[in-house]
Amino acid sequence: MNLVNLESVSLSYGPKPLLRDVSLGIESGDRIGVVGRNGDGKTTLISVIAGLVAPHEGRVTHNRGLRVGVVAQADDMAPALTVGDVVLDGRAEHEWAGDQGIREILANLLGGIDLQARAGELSGGERRRTALARVLIGDHDLIVLDEPTNHLDIEAIAWLAGHLAGRRSALLVVTHDRWFLDAVSTRTWEVVDGAVHRYEGGYAAYVLAKAERARIAQATEERRQNLMRKEIAWLRRGPPARTSKPKFRIEAAQALIADEPPARNTVELLSFASARLGRTVYDLEQVTLHAGGPGQGPLVLDDCTFQFGPGDRIGLIGVNGSGKSSVLRLLSGSVAPDAGRVTRGRTVRLAHLSQELAELDPTRRVLETVEEVKQFIKVGKREWTASQLLERLGFRGDAQWKVVGDLSGGERRRLQLLRLLMDDPNVLLLDEPTNDLDIETLNELEDLLDAWPATLVLVSHDRYFLERVTDRCVALLGDGRLSLLPGGVDEYLQRRSAGTALTARTASPAAAQAPAAVAEAAPEMSAKELREAQKELSRLERRLQRIGEQEASLHAAMAASASDYGRLAEMDAELKSLASERESVELEWMELAERLEG
Structure with missing residues (x-):
């Protein structure tokens, strides 16, 4: 049974039609994710479906x-x-306090919020959690969410996805969070040029299906062009020769990515980054840090030692307020x-995009604001102009000539990021x-960062x-350490759920498996000996990783050569x-770890 039906719905704001003759329906139990570029009508569509906005036609x-x-x-x-x-x-209190479902929602969304606090005193994130809790506690046939993950941390997003997946009500959600889309949706709607294209499955299935549509469309266009050329040739030469019909083979979705190289050439990026940075990027030695200044606010780091190396690409995770921005x-x-030392490499050229927007001249044009930093830049092996990079990050056509003072907060943030990259x-x-x-735009930013030869902390x-x-990934788990997460x-979510903290590991990120003993090595070892031990553990870990990659490659090659007994x-x-070498390296690793523990 359809809960909502749209019949030939059209709606425009100004000259741009956001919805044009759209007909669709939502059935009981549907779980639909809505995607599309900013300004293409996602919020308008769900507002029409929810009955908050009336269409102009239909x-x-x-x-x-x-x-x-x-x-x-x-x-x-x-x-x-x-x-x-x-x-x-x-x-009444006895009513909601006795309801396990309500208690779970309150605990996971409002755990740090006083129920007696006034709504007018809440932060943006607290207001978002409150609005979500209000809707989730209710009994609804259809839940409509517009960017529900804004202001939520990774842990809260994971809980929300699990909660929504377990509800029986239909769901319609607009979000740019692709992991969340895959976790909650079984269908995807793409709003583009006034139309709504429908796909089965979540975000991953949508990407594959869209790529296949594009491939088929390209093949169709190539065939049309070929037929046109043949028709022109026939008109010029007379009756055509007998020719066989062109054959087009529709490949399975996996064939679309069979020959696609990895997103990043890690070896090449590391080589470039090392050439630009040298050996040292940041070394933290026995650092203590409070979020509000020396001795003020929550303790973020406590006697922490950690290394950020050239080419490291590190995601920093933690709950809101754990001190990620402070790091x-x-x-x-x-x-x-507060204490300890931070050693910064001499060749470091830093770009720091904080959550606070830097002041920009409101009278300047967008393109001028970027070109005043640089007019072109080389990323990887390709050179980009300021205008080309602006287009990649969503400033297309006339948008590059908008006055900065007229930009939205999101547009200013994109502009600030691009100015940093242009340096x-x-x-x-x-x-x-x-x-x-x-x-x-996220896809374009990811592609841009893939080719950027830099140390990245995100x-x-x-x-x-x-x-x-x-x-x-590195986590702040409240124990004063930067804890590496091999998984x-x-x-991180498993550790948080279990209520335990990872033991801090203070080697470079390549030594993700290094034991906790490195962080608290035997007291008789000098600082220099400790650093040398950490480097050796890192080397052994990298070797083990390379051996694992070689073994995986050989297994794949054996599967592909099943009939070639000589090659097998x-x-x-x-x-x-390789197995013999791995055993030798593992033994050396264990002996070093035991020596540090002793």
Whole structure:
């Protein structure tokens, strides 16, 4: 049964049609993610479906008695109401306190918020959590969410995805968070040029299906061009010769990426980064840091030793308030540690994108603002002009000539990021760079960062972006350490769920498996000996990683050469040699670890 039907709906704001003759429906149990570029009409579409906006043409029909819960980008909370008034809607304490479902929602969304606090005193993130809790506590047939993950940390996003996936109500969600889309949606709608294209599956399935559509469209266009050329030739030469019909083969989705190289050439990037940076980027030695200054605010780092090396691509994870931005400010030099030492490489050229927007001249044009930094820059092996990079980050055509004072907050953030990149830094500190970026622009930014030969430290609640552009994750778990996470975000969530903190590992990120003993080595070892031990563990870890990659490559080659017995025998001998080498390296690693423990 359809809960909502749209029949030939059209709606325009100014000369641009956002919806043009759109007909679609939402059935009971549908879980739909809505994607598209900023300004193409995603919010307009869900507002029409929810009944908040009337179309200019066409008809919207709701099933009788339909209960719709909406979380919009702007909330309608009365400032004088308490959080409890907004969320619980007059429920008696014994009623909601005795409901396990309500208690779970309150614990995961409002755990740090006083129910007696006034709505007018809440921060943006607290207001978003309050609005979500209000809708999730209710009983709805259709839940409509517009950017629900804004202001939520990775842990809260993971909980929200699990909660929504377990509800029986239909779901319609607009979000730029691609991991969240994959976790909650079974269908995807793309709003583009006034139309709504529908795809089965979440974000990953949508990307594959869209790529296949594009491939088929390209093949169709090539065939049309070929037929046109043949027709012209026939008109010029007379009757055509007998020819066979062209054959087009539709490949499976996996064939679309079969010959696609990895997103980043890690070896090449590391080589470039090392040439630009040398050996030292940042070395933290026994650093203590408080978020509010020496001895003030929460403790972020406590006697912490850590190394950031050339070409490292690190995602920094932690709950809101754990001190992620403080660590970036420590690396940028804008704050000093309470104790300990931060050694910065002599060749470091830093770009730090903070959450605060730098002041820009409001009278200048967008393109002029970028070109005053540089007019062109070389990224990897390609040279880009300021105008080309602006287009990649969403400033297309006339948008490059807009006055800075007329830009939205998201546009100013994109502009600030581009100005930083145009200065050709070799160290990038990025604090929530994805705020207000649509998926298409996120893809362009990811592609740009893939070719950037720099050390990258990223803070982001966008899990997909975090895992896409970084190679390793480091967490602030409240124990005063920078804790390496070999298992990435999944390991972080497991540790948080279990209520335990990872033991800090203070080697370089390449030594992700190094034991905790390195952080607390035997007291009789000097600082120099400790550093040498850490370097040796890092070398052994890198060798083990390379052996693992070689073994995986050989296994794949053996599978592809199953009928070539001679080649199989050669590869089997190589595997045995690698296994022997791995055992030797592992033994050396264990002996060094035991010596440090002793």
